[in-house]
Amino acid sequence: xxxxxxxxxxxxxxxxxxxxxxxxxxxxxxxxxxxxxxxxxxxxxxxxxxxxxxxxxxxxxxxxxxxxxxxxxxxxxxxxxxxxxxxxxxxxxxxxxxxxxxxxxxxxxxxxxxxxxxxxxxxxxxxxxxxxxxxxxxxxxxxxxxxxxxxxxxxxxxxxxxxxxxxxxxxxxxxxxxxxxxxxxxxxxxxxxxxxxxxxxxxxxxxxxxxxxxxxxxxxxxxxxxxxxxxxxxxxxxxxxxxxxxxxxxxxxxxxxxxxxxxxxxxxxxxxxxxxxxxxxxxxxxxxxxxxxxxxxxxxxxxxxxxxxxxxxxxxxxxxxxxxxxxxxxxxxxxxxxxxxxxxxxxxxxxxxxxxxxxxxxxxxxxxxxxxxxxxxxxxxxxxxxxxxxxxxxxxxxxxxxxxxxxxxxxxxxxxxxxxxxxxxxxxxxxxxxxxxxxxxxxxxxxxxxxxxxxxxxxxxxxxxxxxxxxxxxxxxxxxxxxxxxxxxxxxxxx
Amino acid sequence: xxxxxxxxxxxxxxxxxxxxxxxxxxxxxxxxxxxxxxxxxxxxxxxxxxxxxxxxxxxxxxxxxxxxxxxxxxxxxxxxxxxxxxxxxxxxxxxxxxxxxxxxxxxxxxxxxxxxxxxxxxxxxxxxxxxxxxxxxxxxxxxxxxxxxxxxxxxxxxxxxxxxxxxxxxxxxxxxxxxxxxxxxxxxxxxxxxx
Numbered sequence: 001x002x003x004x005x006x007x008x009x010x011x012x013x014x015x016x017x018x019x020x021x022x023x024x025x026x027x028x029x030x031x032x033x034x035x036x037x038x039x040x041x042x043x044x045x046x047x048x049x050x051x052x053x054x055x056x057x058x059x060x061x062x063x064x065x066x067x068x069x070x071x072x073x074x075x076x077x078x079x080x081x082x083x084x085x086x087x088x089x090x091x092x093x094x095x096x097x098x099x100x101x102x103x104x105x106x107x108x109x110x111x112x113x114x115x116x117x118x119x120x121x122x123x124x125x126x127x128x129x130x131x132x133x134x135x136x137x138x139x140x141x142x143x144x145x146x147x148x149x150x151x152x153x154x155x156x157x158x159x160x161x162x163x164x165x166x167x168x169x170x171x172x173x174x175x176x177x178x179x180x181x182x183x184x185x186x187x188x189x190x191x192x193x194x195x196x197x198x199x200x201x202x203x204x205x206x207x208x209x210x211x212x213x214x215x216x217x218x219x220x221x222x223x224x225x226x227x228x229x230x231x232x233x234x235x236x237x238x239x240x241x242x243x244x245x246x247x248x249x250x251x252x253x254x255x256x257x258x259x260x261x262x263x264x265x266x267x268x269x270x271x272x273x274x275x276x277x278x279x280x281x282x283x284x285x286x287x288x289x290x291x292x293x294x295x296x297x298x299x300x301x302x303x304x305x306x307x308x309x310x311x312x313x314x315x316x317x318x319x320x321x322x323x324x325x326x327x328x329x330x331x332x333x334x335x336x337x338x339x340x341x342x343x344x345x346x347x348x349x350x351x352x353x354x355x356x357x358x359x360x361x362x363x364x365x366x367x368x369x370x371x372x373x374x375x376x377x378x379x380x381x382x383x384x385x386x387x388x389x390x391x392x393x394x395x396x397x398x399x400x401x402x403x404x405x406x407x408x409x410x411x412x413x414x415x416x417x418x419x420x421x422x423x424x425x426x427x428x429x430x431x432x433x434x435x436x437x438x439x440x441x442x443x444x445x446x447x448x449x450x451x452x453x454x455x456x457x458x459x460x461x462x463x464x465x466x467x468x469x470x471x472x473x474x475x476x477x478x479x480x481x482x483x484x485x486x487x488x489x490x491x492x493x494x495x
Numbered sequence: 496x497x498x499x500x501x502x503x504x505x506x507x508x509x510x511x512x513x514x515x516x517x518x519x520x521x522x523x524x525x526x527x528x529x530x531x532x533x534x535x536x537x538x539x540x541x542x543x544x545x546x547x548x549x550x551x552x553x554x555x556x557x558x559x560x561x562x563x564x565x566x567x568x569x570x571x572x573x574x575x576x577x578x579x580x581x582x583x584x585x586x587x588x589x590x591x592x593x594x595x596x597x598x599x600x601x602x603x604x605x606x607x608x609x610x611x612x613x614x615x616x617x618x619x620x621x622x623x624x625x626x627x628x629x630x631x632x633x634x635x636x637x638x639x640x641x642x643x644x645x646x647x648x649x650x651x652x653x654x655x656x657x658x659x660x661x662x663x664x665x666x667x668x669x670x671x672x673x674x675x676x677x678x679x680x681x682x683x684x685x686x687x688x689x690x
Contacts, residue, residue, distance in 0.1 A: 055616075055662075341640065350640035352614055356570040357550045380614050384640040408582035413550070413570035420583045450583055454565075455502040456523045456538055458578045458585035459509050461552055461567040463498060464519065464544045465576060466589075 002076040009081030011371035014041035020309040033059035035379035077101035086292040103316040113289045126265025131285040133200025141181035159188035160196035165235030206277040211259035230436040240296040241335045245434030302334035302392040333399040341384040344421035352380035356414035361406040365392040499590040609672040615639040651677040
């Protein structure tokens with residue numbers, strides 16, 4: 001087993017990985033940038049190596065610096081977390097050539113699955129259902145229009161190197177095709193340095209359902225059941241749950257088999273996620289494979305009782321999986337809410353800044369994977385995720401109530417967060433009845449504003465804090481001051 | 496004592512009397528419309544409070560003889576106090592002290608100025624000094640937390656000055672690009688006086 005693992009990431013996920021390393025008796029090495037010199041992942045690691053300026057290109061995306069840090073500290077392996085270099089085949093290759101184990105799939109697999117058209121082709125050959133459309137990128141809008149006519153409008157133009165909704169366009173009719181094609185190409189070029197786009201059928205009213213897979217180096221592949229992640233804003237998930245409301249044992253078996261087939265078809269090793277769209281008729285289509293630890297992995301850990309990071313490390317160390325598909329059972333229900341530093345009343349606009357106060361929720365079945373603390377300045381250079389609140393309970397109804405209660409006790413001050421928004425989503429009839437489709441927020445929560453039910457109480461608290469709070473706060477400090485005038489001690493007063 | 500408070504979007508008037516032993520008696524009403532004296536019915540509150548810590552206040556509210564406990568969290572910020580009650584957040588400002596300070600608040604309302612909404616990094620500058628721009632035209636793009644935002648011209652005009660550069664860190668209130676309003680546009684907005 002490894003003695004030291006360098007974690008090439010920051011924030012909550014770096015801390016998450018560190019926890020398992022510690023439990024396994026493995027020393028942890030953090031890397032950090034200027035903006036993160038006081039970050040929790042830097043503070044908590046056994047060793048921390050400075051790798052450069054705050055701009056990701058100078059630090060968390062800089063392969064040379066991360067490899068140097070690993071060599072300098074004699075790390076046996078690198079865990080890339082999610083984002084940054086986690087799905088970068090060149091980085092995986094580089095680790096290999098430097099004799100450092102990359103905790104993730106082989107570089108070739110990352111390459112193949114990172115190209116969306118190639119991935120579609122692999123899946124099609126492997127017998128995994130894909131969304132009708134092209135298996136090759138296409139630079140010509142006329143060819144696209146021809147294909148669209150064949151599969152029927154509306155269609156979706158997607159970037160071959162894509163992800164995160166960039167370079168994506170829904171096209172409703174032939175007249176829109178040329179413009180949409182050009183826009184998607186230039187957006188893809190700007191986001192990924194590659195303007196290749198392709199076309200597939202646009203499916204309405206779908207759920208995002210994904211399967212966690214684990215594959216060892218001996219050819220054993222299992223899936224750890226599904227996660228439903230339909231509730232998204234800007235094509236990014238904000239609430240995830242398992243099991244999916246739409247799942248039946250038969251469908252789970254069928255989709256699970258497809259996920260395992262997808263992993264086998266691509267020669268997958270380590271932990272990965274096979275994403276599908278599921279329509280209202282129970283038909284499902286391959287979307288993509290994420291070749292990394294997924295943000296929402298904790299909900300799977302809660303219901304299967306399997307530590308996915310531990311599995312990743314064991315697989316990377318060459319150990320076989322120590323359970324078979326039949327031994328994997330899901331118990332109860334888990335929900336995750338992503339707590340981003342953003343303003344739900346203003347199009348989820350980022351809200352960086354100093355966290356003046358944070359109180360994390362606790363209680364039975366409550367887990368908060370958090371990367372910040374009171375007094376920490378949330379940097380503007382990185383992803384705005386500050387924590388993931390996860391709950392586990394006997395069933396969906398109990399889990400929903402547990403999440404609402406946990407959110408109501410979660411206090412984050414100094415930056416904006418979607419806590420109140422998430423509470424309203426969970427309390428909504430649509431959510432409780434499982435009417436969760438990928439357009440959930442646009443159709444049910446567009447232009448959301450927090451209700452003002454407790455505004456009177458807030459006004460009273462303001463006045464109490466003005467009248468008594470200040471005096472109380474100063475009482476401890478003021479003892480040492482002797483030469484005060486009444487004007488300094490009186491505080492705010494009015495007539 | 497009387498307070499004129501703004502709680503999120505509501506204007507709230509509070510008439511409060513301090514009672515013995517950390518008690519308050521308050522009557523609260525809110526303005527139905529701006530610039531009118533029409534108020535809602537008064538809500539009466541009888542409360543008792545305890546300061547639990549620097550950020551936490553316990554308030555006991557008397558509701559028809561039943562005492563309801565409210566836990567609130569408070570944090571001071573440049574725009575007022577943020578108060579969290581059961582997962583809901585309220586930004587509370589004292590309109591009177593803000594008036595006394597002579598401003599609308601610490602953060603000026605600046606829809607007509609090219610300034611970022613949050614701290615950010617400049618990623619693109621679409622114009623150069625001397626350019627004539629039209630209302631809505633892209634001027635500058637800034638990035639914060641992986642999200643890019645483009646600031647557009649608030650009116651037709653001419654670029655006078657560019658006060659920043661690519662990769663520079665910028666903050667709200669900082670004017671990134673100065674645009675002189677075109678004469679036609681000025682005539683448009685102050686038309687009556689010119690006539």
